[in-house]
Amino acid sequence: MNDSHPAACQNCATPLQGAFCHVCGQSAHNPVRSFAHAVEEVFESFWHLDGRIFRSLRRLLSPGALARDYLAGHRAPYVAPMRMFVVLCVMAFFVGRVVDLGLDIELNVDDAADNKPLLSSDAAMRGASSIEEVRRIREQAIAGLEKAREETPTYLAPVLAGYDKGIADIRRAADRRIVELGGTPESAPEAKADAATAETPAAAAPAAPARREPKNWRERQALRMQQNLARVREDPGLYRAALMGAVPSALFVLVPLFALLLKLLYLGSGRSYLEHLVVALYSHAFLCLALMAQFGLVALANHYAQTPLGSTASVASSLLLAWMLVYLLLSQKRVYGEGWLATTLRFLVAGSVYIFVISIASGAVALWALANL
Numbered sequence: 001m002n003d004s005h006p007a008a009c010q011n012c013a014t015p016l017q018g019a020f021c022h023v024c025g026q027s028a029h030n031p032v033r034s035f036a037h038a039v040e041e042v043f044e045s046f047w048h049l050d051g052r053i054f055r056s057l058r059r060l061l062s063p064g065a066l067a068r069d070y071l072a073g074h075r076a077p078y079v080a081p082m083r084m085f086v087v088l089c090v091m092a093f094f095v096g097r098v099v100d101l102g103l104d105i106e107l108n109v110d111d112a113a114d115n116k117p118l119l120s121s122d123a124a125m126r127g128a129s130s131i132e133e134v135r136r137i138r139e140q141a142i143a144g145l146e147k148a149r150e151e152t153p154t155y156l157a158p159v160l161a162g163y164d165k166g167i168a169d170i171r172r173a174a175d176r177r178i179v180e181l182g183g184t185p186e187s188a189p190e191a192k193a194d195a196a197t198a199e200t201p202a203a204a205a206p207a208a209p210a211r212r213e214p215k216n217w218r219e220r221q222a223l224r225m226q227q228n229l230a231r232v233r234e235d236p237g238l239y240r241a242a243l244m245g246a247v248p249s250a251l252f253v254l255v256p257l258f259a260l261l262l263k264l265l266y267l268g269s270g271r272s273y274l275e276h277l278v279v280a281l282y283s284h285a286f287l288c289l290a291l292m293a294q295f296g297l298v299a300l301a302n303h304y305a306q307t308p309l310g311s312t313a314s315v316a317s318s319l320l321l322a323w324m325l326v327y328l329l330l331s332q333k334r335v336y337g338e339g340w341l342a343t344t345l346r347f348l349v350a351g352s353v354y355i356f357v358i359s360i361a362s363g364a365v366a367l368w369a370l371a372n373l
Helices: 035-060 065-071 081-098 109-126 131-151 157-180 189-199 217-234 237-265 273-303 308-336 340-371
Strands: none
Touching: 035 065, 035 081, 035 273, 065 273, 065 308, 081 237, 081 273, 109 131, 109 157, 131 157, 217 340, 237 273, 237 340, 273 308, 308 340
């Protein structure tokens, strides 16, 4: 097979003057025509990219060094910030999905609908010193549940049943406390209704109300979340995997917001938004790298719990978490070059605002993951 170079570039037809086209950059080698060149191209690309990755990772471990070098114009030796962030983000949350973190999440929304009022009212009833006080606590708790029940769409039948169960439990708890105080238990309206129903012939029973279909996007998402709850109860790992899959998408929104926050905090620095975006991307790339290590340490600590190795992993995990915060502070100081007081103040403001944004995003991601299992 002829292995000589063609006279012109096969991509743009420009006459060749070497091993690469000086116009479009395509190699003169045709990997399709030569197996040796195909193998050479694979290993050349791998080692070239791999060398840049290792060089970038070493520089990334030094707070702010990689972002400062990139902004100073030293771009060729390193992986671009967006690519670095994407690679590490995908790897980190892939690790989070496959390792055993001991964090299987159980969602009990139906129980949560009634347990919180039940627990608080039950404690209040136990502390009540008179029958009238027990009645007042009972009526307040039931009123709250009934109001919540009225605001719940009818197609969320399991949630409605949870409210009914909570109301019945509150009435029983009130009756027990009334008996303890020397009174007579009061029959609940539900009991009377049940007795009347028992005496009524089955043929005369009212027909069940027709199921109302969701009318808009919000109601459709609520219905999907309710339907997915059964799957999560059977396999809690499904929800954890869905969360790990949804977080990277949220980060692609949070990183530009963090860059905007840096822009507002350093309005007088003369730096453009894109420069702040470089800082944000490399900072989050480090956080993804540290999070990947954190996942490994947590899994190690859970697997070898109550052993010296597990204890060491737990301590290392705590130290790594502290270093992540220190890293961000040192990175901000190195990149922007301000004194410790100004840097610390801006760091605290940025951290407080960003934590607030993350808390909102976390709630949205949790709901999105539940709706899209």
